[in-house]
Amino acid sequence: xxxQRVRFVxxxxxxxxxxxxxxxLLVAALALGIVIGTMFxxxxxxxxxxxxxxxxxxxxxLGRIDADLSSLAPRVAALSAQVGELRDFDSRLKxxxxxxxxxxxxxxxPLPDSEESATALDGSGGPELPPRLCNADRASVGTxxxxxxxxxKMVGCLDDTLSQLQRQTLAHYTAYMAFPGRDPAPGxxxxxxxxxxxxxxxxxxxxxxxxxxxxxxxxxxxASAGGRVVLAGERNGYGNxxxxxxxxxxxxxxxxxxxxxxxxxxxxxxxxxxAEVGSTGRSTGPHLHFEVIVGGAQLDPKPxxxxxxxxxxxxx
Numbered sequence: 001x002x003x004q005r006v007r008f009v010x011x012x013x014x015x016x017x018x019x020x021x022x023x024x025l026l027v028a029a030l031a032l033g034i035v036i037g038t039m040f041x042x043x044x045x046x047x048x049x050x051x052x053x054x055x056x057x058x059x060x061x062l063g064r065i066d067a068d069l070s071s072l073a074p075r076v077a078a079l080s081a082q083v084g085e086l087r088d089f090d091s092r093l094k095x096x097x098x099x100x101x102x103x104x105x106x107x108x109x110p111l112p113d114s115e116e117s118a119t120a121l122d123g124s125g126g127p128e129l130p131p132r133l134c135n136a137d138r139a140s141v142g143t144x145x146x147x148x149x150x151x152x153k154m155v156g157c158l159d160d161t162l163s164q165l166q167r168q169t170l171a172h173y174t175a176y177m178a179f180p181g182r183d184p185a186p187g188x189x190x191x192x193x194x195x196x197x198x199x200x201x202x203x204x205x206x207x208x209x210x211x212x213x214x215x216x217x218x219x220x221x222x223a224s225a226g227g228r229v230v231l232a233g234e235r236n237g238y239g240n241x242x243x244x245x246x247x248x249x250x251x252x253x254x255x256x257x258x259x260x261x262x263x264x265x266x267x268x269x270x271x272x273x274x275a276e277v278g279s280t281g282r283s284t285g286p287h288l289h290f291e292v293i294v295g296g297a298q299l300d301p302k303p304x305x306x307x308x309x310x311x312x313x314x315x316x
Contacts, residue, residue, distance in 0.1 A: 065155055089179075178225050181307045182271065183224075184213070184252075188277075222271050226246065229263065237255075260274070
């Protein structure tokens with residue numbers, strides 16, 4: 001470790017200690033204020049007024065706990081939805097034709113790990129112990145103040161646990177959002193497939209590096225996955241084209257557009273409208289030429305598109 005790195009860590013640690021100290025002082029001041037206020041109420045206002053003040057404080061505290069619990073509900077729902085998407089996609093990926101050793105492993109590469117998920121585990125270890133649950137066994141035991149204190153700790157424990165789960169899920173969900181295969185032209189029909197074909201201009205056999213998706217001029221074209229636009233303009237043979245870089249050397253290409261709606265350097269999310277179908281470049285009619293490029297190699301887009309195709313309803 002370099003001396004610059006050491007100084008950076010020490011400075012960051014010092015700032016962290018300073019912030020923690022400031023928070024501790026604020027908490028101590030708040031606690032002292034509550035104690036003084038309670039003593040003052042008992043001494044000068046009488047027992048009834050002190051009880052009313054304490055009840056008012058407990059009601060306010062209960063309101064804060066209820067608000068904290070209410071804020072956890074949408075976070076749990078969002079996390080559950082993300083985990084459900086990841087589980088469904090994982091099952092599709094494992095069941096895809098490219099996942100078997102006998103049927104072309106490289107057709108559908110595994111879900112790429114993001115840098116965050118890789119570095120998050122660096123230098124970690126320790127004994128394997130069961131998780132500590134947010135204990136609610138004694139939540140209804142003791143005085144109202146004691147019960148409120150335990151409830152606050154339980155809500156804090158739930159918040160910390162949820163935050164940890166969200167951080168761990170985020171890296172995987174980010175990689176999932178950058179995985180190509182979402183339909184870039186819904187409602188279109190397949191034209192020329194990937195592979196060797198009779199060239200429509202020369203009549204000779206030639207290689208077609210993508211999948212043609214036939215649709216009327218002006219039909220919306222959507223990003224198949226999240227990433228950064230690395231090309232938005234004229235490309236030889238493709239006419240108006242867009243290249244989007246995703247993760248681990250994965251690129252999707254969209255050709256023959258009549259109009260481009262994004263610029264180079266722009267970040268897009270899956271499903272963002274990026275262009276409109278056209279017939280620019282080397283084209284015989286309006287369609288989208290769609291490619292999936294992994295490590296510089298143009299692969300068949302169909303296995304990727306099949307991963308995101310809605311599952312057929314079971315017949316009774």
